Amino acid sequence: MAMGIAQKGSDSRSPAERSLLAGFTWAAISVAIFSGWFVVTRFSVTRELRIWDITAIRFSVGALALLPVLLTARLPARAWGLGLVFAVLWGAPFVLLVALGLQLSSAAQAASTAPTLMPVFSGLIGWLVLRERPGKPRLAGYAAIVAGLAILSIATAPANGAFNPSGLIALALAAAMWALYTLIFRRTGLSALQAAALICFWSALLFLPVYLWLGLGHLDHASMQELVLQGIYQGILMSVVAVITFNRAVALLGSAAATAMIALVPVAASLIAIPVLGEVPSLLASAAILIIVTGVVLAARPQPTQVEGTA
Structure with a gap:
């Protein structure tokens, strides 16, 4: 009996609590990968490679890595159609928009725009289209996120000029597409791995022929080390690992909390920049980070109505 009590006490969390813990873990992995992606992508698009090269590397490597999933999954026709929609929302067009935003701004500004606006768009779309009215804490969280974004953008703006409006528009549009994807994915019944495979397949199928036909490639201008770095980060970490971990977070936490x-x-990008780049955030940037964290805590709290609706 003592052993039974010990076993019971070793895992006293309820299934709902374990699900939330797992969801936050998957989301944390996604945050870590996405944070590094802005730095890695910015590194190349401001040197020898172009946004077209980054997109081609990401989805060609990802499609090859995930091809066995599509060959063995026996997906219905509806799933292939959904995969095409996913590829439009979070595939090649999304990557091109973010890469354009990175080219016209900076890694810090881009990292504080697209990911930060995405949960706000997700909440607004869910409210207006799906009639999923957010509670007052979540609305307060969205307001705090937007306020923190505004302050952080000002704090990290380059001294020689203001934020490029074209870059901001590209990043905001990418955020809206990302948010719409999260709302659709959770209702499809597809697994995270299947969604990742379909996104890479359709993006490669639609983008690579255009990339090759128009001669957009500058891969021969980059070093082998840079190509390997981009191949691993874009093709494996972003196209495979990040998509799977983010989709798992959406499935476990819900689209609003995961986004x-x-x-x-x-926040993570700013912390990574301290030891890696020696860039210590200013007091204003630190205050903005604190506001964003507060907004995330409020916006990520599960709502009772959502838990009941998904039970």
Whole structure:
């Protein structure tokens, strides 16, 4: 009996609590990968490679890595159609928009724009289209996230000029597409791995022929080390690992809470920049980070209505 009590006490969390813990873990992995992605992508698009090269590397490597999933999954026709929609929302067009935003701004500004606006768009779309009215704490969280974004953008703006409006528009549009994807994915019944495979397949199928036909490639201008770095980060970490971990977070936490966690990307990026780049955030930037964290805590809290609706 003592052993039974010990076993019971060793895992006293309820299934709902374990699900939330797992969801936050998956989301944390996604945040870590997304944070590094802005730095890695910015590194190349401001040197020898172009946004077209980054997109081609990401989905060609990802499609090859995930091809066995599509060959063995026996997906219905409806799933292939949904995969095409996913590829439009979070595939090649999304990557091109973010890469354009990175080219016209900076890694810090881009990291504090697209991921931070995404949960806000997700909440607004869910409210207006799906009639999923957010509670007052979540609305307060969205307001705090937007306020923190505004302050962080000002704090990290380059001294020689203001934020490029074209870059901001590209990043905001990417955030809206990302948010719409999260709302659709959770209702499809597809697994995270299947969604990742379909996104890579359709993106490669639609983008690579255009990339090759128009001669957009500059891969021969980059070093082998840079190509390997981009191949691993874009093709494996972003196209495979990040998509799977983020989709798992959406499935376990819900689209609103999972997307709110992604708003921590600029926070993580700022922390990574301290030891790696020696960039210590200013007092104003630190205050903005604190506001964003507060907004994420409020926006990521599960709502009773959502728990009941998904039970």
